[in-house]
Amino acid sequence: MLPVMLKRVRTVPTPCLRSARRALCGLAGLPTCQRNVVTAPSKWRISTAPSQLAMRAPVRPYSAAAAAAMEDVDVPEPGVNGCVEVEKIRNLAIIAHVDHGKTTLVDQLLRQSGAAKMESGARVMDSNDLEKERGITILSKSTGISYKGYRINIVDTPGHADFGGEVERVLSMVDGVCLVVCGTEGPMTQTKFVLSKALSKNLKPLVVMNKVDRATARPDQVEEELLELFIGLDANDQQLEYPVLFASAKDGWATTEIDGARENVLPLLDAIVAQVPAPTVDREAPFSMLVTQIESDPYVGKCYMGKVQSGVIRVGDKIKSLNTDGKTAVEGKVTKILMRQGLEQVPTEVAGAGDIVSIAGIDGAYVNHTICDAAVTQPLPFTEVDPPTISMFFYVNDSPLGGKEGKYLTSQVLRDRLMKETETNVALEVVEQGDAYEVKGRGELQMGVLIETMRREGFELSVSPPRVIYRTEGEGKDKKILEPIEELTIDVEHVQAGSVIEKITKRKGEMKSYTESGDKGRLVFLIPTRGLLGYPAEFKNDTHGQGTINYMLHGYEPYKGPLERTRKGSIISTASGETTAYALVAIEPRGKLFIAPGTKVYPGMIIGEHNREHDLEVNPAKAKHQTNVRTAGKDENIRLVPVEQMGLEKMIAYVQDDEVIEITPSIVRTRKKELDATKRKAQSRKGGRPDFGDI
Numbered sequence: 001m002l003p004v005m006l007k008r009v010r011t012v013p014t015p016c017l018r019s020a021r022r023a024l025c026g027l028a029g030l031p032t033c034q035r036n037v038v039t040a041p042s043k044w045r046i047s048t049a050p051s052q053l054a055m056r057a058p059v060r061p062y063s064a065a066a067a068a069a070m071e072d073v074d075v076p077e078p079g080v081n082g083c084v085e086v087e088k089i090r091n092l093a094i095i096a097h098v099d100h101g102k103t104t105l106v107d108q109l110l111r112q113s114g115a116a117k118m119e120s121g122a123r124v125m126d127s128n129d130l131e132k133e134r135g136i137t138i139l140s141k142s143t144g145i146s147y148k149g150y151r152i153n154i155v156d157t158p159g160h161a162d163f164g165g166e167v168e169r170v171l172s173m174v175d176g177v178c179l180v181v182c183g184t185e186g187p188m189t190q191t192k193f194v195l196s197k198a199l200s201k202n203l204k205p206l207v208v209m210n211k212v213d214r215a216t217a218r219p220d221q222v223e224e225e226l227l228e229l230f231i232g233l234d235a236n237d238q239q240l241e242y243p244v245l246f247a248s249a250k251d252g253w254a255t256t257e258i259d260g261a262r263e264n265v266l267p268l269l270d271a272i273v274a275q276v277p278a279p280t281v282d283r284e285a286p287f288s289m290l291v292t293q294i295e296s297d298p299y300v301g302k303c304y305m306g307k308v309q310s311g312v313i314r315v316g317d318k319i320k321s322l323n324t325d326g327k328t329a330v331e332g333k334v335t336k337i338l339m340r341q342g343l344e345q346v347p348t349e350v351a352g353a354g355d356i357v358s359i360a361g362i363d364g365a366y367v368n369h370t371i372c373d374a375a376v377t378q379p380l381p382f383t384e385v386d387p388p389t390i391s392m393f394f395y396v397n398d399s400p401l402g403g404k405e406g407k408y409l410t411s412q413v414l415r416d417r418l419m420k421e422t423e424t425n426v427a428l429e430v431v432e433q434g435d436a437y438e439v440k441g442r443g444e445l446q447m448g449v450l451i452e453t454m455r456r457e458g459f460e461l462s463v464s465p466p467r468v469i470y471r472t473e474g475e476g477k478d479k480k481i482l483e484p485i486e487e488l489t490i491d492v493e494h495v496q497a498g499s500v501i502e503k504i505t506k507r508k509g510e511m512k513s514y515t516e517s518g519d520k521g522r523l524v525f526l527i528p529t530r531g532l533l534g535y536p537a538e539f540k541n542d543t544h545g546q547g548t549i550n551y552m553l554h555g556y557e558p559y560k561g562p563l564e565r566t567r568k569g570s571i572i573s574t575a576s577g578e579t580t581a582y583a584l585v586a587i588e589p590r591g592k593l594f595i596a597p598g599t600k601v602y603p604g605m606i607i608g609e610h611n612r613e614h615d616l617e618v619n620p621a622k623a624k625h626q627t628n629v630r631t632a633g634k635d636e637n638i639r640l641v642p643v644e645q646m647g648l649e650k651m652i653a654y655v656q657d658d659e660v661i662e663i664t665p666s667i668v669r670t671r672k673k674e675l676d677a678t679k680r681k682a683q684s685r686k687g688g689r690p691d692f693g694d695i
Contacts, residue, residue, distance in 0.1 A: 106154055175279050286311050304369075319332060320371070325379075388469060389553060390533070394436065463652075471483075507531030574618065585640060
């Protein structure tokens with residue numbers, strides 16, 4: 001009973017509670033703890049016998065400079081039916097705001113538990129090329145480790161609001177969450193989002209305050225902010241009894257005390273075993289599993305990942321897939337069962353309720369489908385993700401330079417690729433609109449990642465600028481147009497706060513709070529989603545990369561009215577060929593160029609931004625006439641201003657309603673949607689009104 005009694009009391013301990021804890025520690029011969037007792041210290045190992053304490057050799061101290069792994073990895077013993085006992089399984093999701101260190105923390109757990117050997121700073125959970133380049137988590141991934149006879153399944157989740165659908169999807173697989181919070185920044189916008197989703201599913205959190213070794217860390221204030229956040233999100237009494245550990249994921253240590261021994265992350269593993277409950281499942285019932293992720297294997301085909309909710313599954317068993325309406329989508333036989341162990345997928349012959357596995361053998365199931373035994377007739381409940389807020393149209397690339405680089409060019413191939421994306425990404429929706437495909441998602445970053453992935457796969461396509469998805473309320477004269485509103489949180493230096501407030505106000509934003517934290521201020525706004533489009537790139541330039549900006553969906557409110565024009569006209573090419581320095585030097589005073597000499601152009605292609613509000617049509621391929629007269633000035637002496645290279649996401653935010661982005665494997669360029677100048681002028685005379693899209 002002693003390990004059960006050695007639990008942490010969330011509130012500030014009173015003298016009586018403090019004395020009681022000291023007495024308990026004294027009975028066991030353990031050192032007293034001034035703050036929390038999550039489990040026995042790392043040099044004391046609690047044996048599998050609940051009534052005994054077994055003393056083993058101290059754990060080898062961990063150093064970030066040395067490859068460390070546990071010398072004794074206790075693999076859980078199989079129980080009835082060949083499965084690990086449910087009481088020995090822990091399913092946990094790591095949730096946090098972007099860049100608060102959750103992926104680094106998972107890597108340390110893998111390394112120090114002996115589940116995987118890797119170089120320090122490898123960030124192996126971010127295996128996608130785009131994840132490595134951007135330094136963020138895009139796709140949810142799971143892994144498994146063995147510790148003290150327990151199987152711990154850990155799911156790493158994205159921290160950016162645009163990939164919030166990944167977080168909502170995987171929370172149905174776990175029984176607890178580890179909330180990672182930066183010891184300097186404290187709870188941020190996405191912290192509130194992911195925590196609210198976890199609390200709504202009645203999951204009990206375990207808090208890890210990361211980066212407390214920094215000179216700017218403020219653990220006491222951050223803990224107060226966390227408590228206020230929990231209370232504000234209506235956490236119940238059990239959820240408010242959350243333990244707090246202090247850590248540095250980069251250096252590879254965690255401790256129950258701010259001034260405790262900083263040796264390894266094993267205290268966190270102890271806390272996971274003690275605090276995360278075992279799965280509440282029934283292995284005697286027929287087999288059922290909710291699909292949360294789909295992977296493709298070149299040898300076994302599609303693999304459907306999820307947590308087994310009931311029963312036991314073996315290789316060779318007959319299964320079927322029920323869609324969300326309860327109808328049978330496909331039937332088949334299990335050919336492969338895979339479990340995660342470290343960085344590998346290990347095949348197994350049997351899995352029981354509570355295990356997180358991947359199953360192969362059928363083709364035709366989708367995310368949120370129920371894979372089950374033939375006796376099951378009702379699908380498992382699934383979590384509805386938040387609706388998309390923006391949409392973009394994807395077209396076949398029909399420009400004069402189209403079809404010269406890519407491998408995938410046709411409309412049918414484009415459709416198949418987008419439909420394949422919706423199988424695994426539940427936050428995306430694709431609607432066919434004639435020859436185009438409307439893709440609906442959460443934000444510019446999510447769209448940019450999808451387009452960049454397709455570009456690297458060899459696709460050629462054109463995409464429209466993003467537009468907001470509106471809603472309606474009421475009917476007839478009482479009908480109102482509602483638009484999505486974002487809660488925007490900005491951290492900047494005090495001297496830059498004024499310009500930020502001015503620009504956000506022009507974009508229909510309303511400031512809700514301004515708090516000071518050291519030499520920086522935190523500004524919280526409510527701003528329409530359409531007002532936020534394109535602002536992150538502008539904010540980065542205004543703050544010289546020193547500020548941070550985060551946002552999440554706040555809700556829907558009545559239409560705020562048209563925004564002020566923030567972009568000037570375009571400089572449009574009227575000729576085909578390659579640009580010349582002779583022509584560009586004459587165009588340069590009229591605006592900002594996007595291209596350099598020697599670039600291929602065609603009529604309707606945008607080559608720069610005009611100094612004025614209207615568009616300007618020019619000939620950038622004009623060559624100097626050759627004569628017999630020698631001149632002192634030669635083309636070699638022409639000097640042009642260096643061209644600004646706009647990335648894909650910045651270009652997505654830059655283009656206007658009558659423009660599209662042309663995507664090829666080697667280049668990204670912008671053009672007018674209508675290439676014919678005469679037709680463009682006819683369309684501009686008609687004028688326009690706000691486009692509320694599909695409502």
